[in-house]
Amino acid sequence: MTSSKLNFNRRLEAMKNTKCLTALRDIKHGVEREGLRIKPSGSLATTPHPEKLGAALTHECITTDFSESLLEFITPPVANSAVTETQLKDIHKFALENMEGEILWPMSMPCFIDDEAHIPLAYFGESNVGKMKRVYRLGLKNRYGSMMQAIAGVHFNFSLPDTFWQEWAAMNGERSNQDQISADYFSLIRNYRRFCWLLPYLYGASPALCGSFIAGKSTHLPFKKVGKGSVYLPYATSLRMSDLGYTNSEQSALQICYNQLSTYVDKLRSAMYTPSENFKHFAAGEGGHFQQLSKNILQIENELYSPIRPKQPTASLEKPTDALVRRGVSYVEVRVLDVNPFSPVGIEKSQMDFLDVFMVSCLLMDSPEMTGEALKEASENMNKVVLEGRDPDLMLAKNGENLPFSTWSAELFDTFRQTAELLDEANDTEDYSRAVAAQWDKVLQPELTPSGKILSHLLQENMDNSTYGLELAQRYAHTIASHDYQHYAKDDFENMAKTSLAMQEEIESEEQAPFADFIQDYFSAPLAKKDA
Numbered sequence: 001m002t003s004s005k006l007n008f009n010r011r012l013e014a015m016k017n018t019k020c021l022t023a024l025r026d027i028k029h030g031v032e033r034e035g036l037r038i039k040p041s042g043s044l045a046t047t048p049h050p051e052k053l054g055a056a057l058t059h060e061c062i063t064t065d066f067s068e069s070l071l072e073f074i075t076p077p078v079a080n081s082a083v084t085e086t087q088l089k090d091i092h093k094f095a096l097e098n099m100e101g102e103i104l105w106p107m108s109m110p111c112f113i114d115d116e117a118h119i120p121l122a123y124f125g126e127s128n129v130g131k132m133k134r135v136y137r138l139g140l141k142n143r144y145g146s147m148m149q150a151i152a153g154v155h156f157n158f159s160l161p162d163t164f165w166q167e168w169a170a171m172n173g174e175r176s177n178q179d180q181i182s183a184d185y186f187s188l189i190r191n192y193r194r195f196c197w198l199l200p201y202l203y204g205a206s207p208a209l210c211g212s213f214i215a216g217k218s219t220h221l222p223f224k225k226v227g228k229g230s231v232y233l234p235y236a237t238s239l240r241m242s243d244l245g246y247t248n249s250e251q252s253a254l255q256i257c258y259n260q261l262s263t264y265v266d267k268l269r270s271a272m273y274t275p276s277e278n279f280k281h282f283a284a285g286e287g288g289h290f291q292q293l294s295k296n297i298l299q300i301e302n303e304l305y306s307p308i309r310p311k312q313p314t315a316s317l318e319k320p321t322d323a324l325v326r327r328g329v330s331y332v333e334v335r336v337l338d339v340n341p342f343s344p345v346g347i348e349k350s351q352m353d354f355l356d357v358f359m360v361s362c363l364l365m366d367s368p369e370m371t372g373e374a375l376k377e378a379s380e381n382m383n384k385v386v387l388e389g390r391d392p393d394l395m396l397a398k399n400g401e402n403l404p405f406s407t408w409s410a411e412l413f414d415t416f417r418q419t420a421e422l423l424d425e426a427n428d429t430e431d432y433s434r435a436v437a438a439q440w441d442k443v444l445q446p447e448l449t450p451s452g453k454i455l456s457h458l459l460q461e462n463m464d465n466s467t468y469g470l471e472l473a474q475r476y477a478h479t480i481a482s483h484d485y486q487h488y489a490k491d492d493f494e495n496m497a498k499t500s501l502a503m504q505e506e507i508e509s510e511e512q513a514p515f516a517d518f519i520q521d522y523f524s525a526p527l528a529k530k531d532a
Contacts, residue, residue: 026163027360028159029078031156036110061076084352089483104477110152117146124504188362193370208226236386309332334359340450344476357420360419
């Protein structure tokens with residue numbers, strides 16, 4: 001048995017004490033689900049954000065992402081993933097009841113869009129904060145194009161409670177404090193980067209897309225056609241996670257470091273303040289004209305495209321890196337999930353249960369620091385899986401050696417089964433072991449993956465991706481309509497909407513500095529330091 005396996009077993013056994021098991025019951029989850037509003041015909045809805053939903057700037061659980069058309073539903077962190085799923089159903093019900101007959105697109109890759117100029121930028125009002133959000137999105141449009149920004153995903157937020165970290169530190173002979181918690185989260189993140197190629201295989205649901213998405217673009221990918229106007233790759237799992245959208249070579253070359261919080265922050269800040277050769281021709285305040293927030297590699301930290309992010313909730317206008325420096329890592333955001341087209345709300349409880357197992361396993365396993373070569377290897381593995389993950393002959397790179405996808409997956413699932421038993425014991429359930437078993441079936445039978453099921457349906461019916469998406473959207477609109485509010489009441493959402501509108505009105509009533517001065521002050525504010 002390898003030393004790494006021995007260390008995993010040692011940690012696993014140590015966590016079977018009563019205090020650890022009790023702490024593991026309080027793992028928190030939250031979900032951010034994105035979804036395009038579409039007309040009943042299946043085309044993009046270009047209407048403004050429905051006022052009955054409230055103000056996108058200030059609403060606690062219903063907002064917009066890049067576009068007015070791209071809704072984002074946010075659930076607060078809770079310990080019970082079944083509650084998260086119910087919260088999402090309630091939010092979906094209220095949204096659909098107040099969208100004037102529009103429905104939600106159930107896939108990650110967008111519906112048919114004949115011209116990306118028709119994708120409306122999100123509007124957050126006339127305050128400086130609202131304008132900053134809009135200009136940031138204008139910058140994304142100018143840098144990468146609007147079509148890429150119409151892609152939807154699901155973000156899964158995961159955190160372990162302080163009671164767990166106290167036991168974890170004692171088990172490792174360390175003192176529990178925020179610095180140590182951040183270091184342990186980064187240990188988890190490094191293993192996540194090593195193994196997250198598995199998640200697009202299991203949950204990727206975008207093997208095909210509407211031909212309008214790549215119209216006029218050059219691509220090296222050997223697409224095949226299905227239906228009247230859809231294209232696909234035979235073994236693809238998640239075209240959403242491919243390089244079809246982001247083409248920022250400068251961002252790709254950043255080599256963001258996940259070895260320590262300090263180096264991660266330094267790299268991210270450097271990108272925010274390093275001029276970009278690619279984007280210098282877009283105005284950033286000259287003569288009061290803004291086509292982007294800045295001419296740097298990243299306008300703001302949120303522009304970094306990463307499969308996972310360490311997070312700390314921010315105060316108003318606080319930069320994410322400043323929040324991390326001041327208060328450390330509070331949770332991690334998993335960003336590789338496609339919208340699940342086989343769920344009315346884009347994600348299922350069993351997915352969240354498996355992700356708990358995955359994340360806890362990443363913490364329990366040895367996690368040496370990553371070199372630049374290791375980070376490159378992880379990125380290349382991810383790219384292979386999103387483009388050809390169901391290829392039975394797929395090989396991945398592990399520490400410089402080629403390894404069959406099936407062999408490495410089997411090794412990981414041996415670990416997952418043990419972690420699932422631990423979480424089952426902590427929660428007096430068998431849900432985690434069942435979730436792991438269901439995902440293992442997908443490794444054995446690629447046709448059971450979401451991407452496999454979608455592509456099989458499209459090919460059997462010679463159907464367009466957009467036609468299938470509309471069928472599912474209509475079905476889910478009826479499903480959600482028959483759902484009874486459970487966690488929230490309708491009055492709760494109506495009150496949230498009123499409160500958010502009042503909050504936006506209050507912000508806009510305050511005296512506003514000239515927008516150019518506001519942006520200059522934001523970027524020139526002293527950066528938080530550890531000893532501050």
